[in-house]
Amino acid sequence: MNPLSSLPPWATRVIAVQLVVVLTLAIVGLAISVPFLVQLARTAPELTTAAGVVQDAPExxxxxxxxxxxxxxxxxxxxxxxxQIPLVGDQLTQLLEVATGLSSSAAGIEVAAGTLATLSDEIGPIREQIAALQAQLAALEAIGAPLDSLAVSAEPLPGQLADLTTAAVTIASLVDVVPQLLAAIERMEQHVANLDRKTGPVLLPDLTGVRR
Known part of the structure; x- marks a missing residue:
């Protein structure tokens, strides 16, 4: 026996209307929740990761x-x-200045070495000429005494005349040598002066007395 047959007609209609309303609400709710369900399915891996992060949160x-x-x-x-960085910066600045100075000194030494190499070719002949001049000056000093005695004596002796002739020949030979020697010394002094301006003084023999 159908239990609804014992109900009055209006009760059956009310139940039917309620069922329709419930089904309608269920369908509407399902339609509304479908996008969220899809999004929830997409975010399932992220939720798993988030759950793992939550579990690892204490560690x-x-x-x-x-x-x-x-x-x-x-x-x-x-x-x-x-x-300490500012102090190190000052030290680095000082080291840079020292390195720059060393670089300049090295460049000057290099220039000086080249100049000295150029002068070495001229210094050798000049030394030879100076040695020859010293020998000739020694010869002049050797005949100095005969010349003094000759100046005192009114009549020179034959030996004194021979010494005087030797002195005259020596002096005549110096006339040709001295200008060449002076020119060579002037060239060397010019090179040394240029070297002094670039690298500082260079100690060389004092040749000023020879020129005088």
Whole structure:
């Protein structure tokens, strides 16, 4: 026997209307929830990852605390290093100035070496000429005494005349040598002066007395 047959007609209609309303609400709710269900399905991996992160959160917090402690230990040392940076910068500036000075000195020494190499070809002949001049001056000094006695005596002796002739020949030979020697000395002095202006004084024999 159908239980609805015992109900009055209006009750049956009310139940039918309620069923229709419930089904309609269910369909509407399902239609509304479908996009959210799709999005929920798409975000399922992310939810899994988030769940894993939540599970690992205590360990992560402990790691962060350890890192924070390490940072607090390192920060004072870093601050000390930062304070030393200006001092190191000044020292680096001084080292750079020293390096620049050494570079300039090296360039000057290189130029001086080239100049000295050029002068070495001229210094050899000049030394030879100076040695010859010294020998001739020694010869002149040797005949100085006969010349003095000749100046005192009114009538020179034959030996004194021979010494006087030797002195005259020596002096005549010096007339040709001295200008060449002076020209060579002047050239060397010019080279040395140029070298002094570039690299500083260069110690060479004093030749001024020879010229006088």
């Amino acid at each position: 992560t917090i402990e790691q962060v605390e350890r890192i924070d402690g390490n940072v607090q230990d390192v920060v004072p040392s870093v601050l000390e290093v930062v304070e």
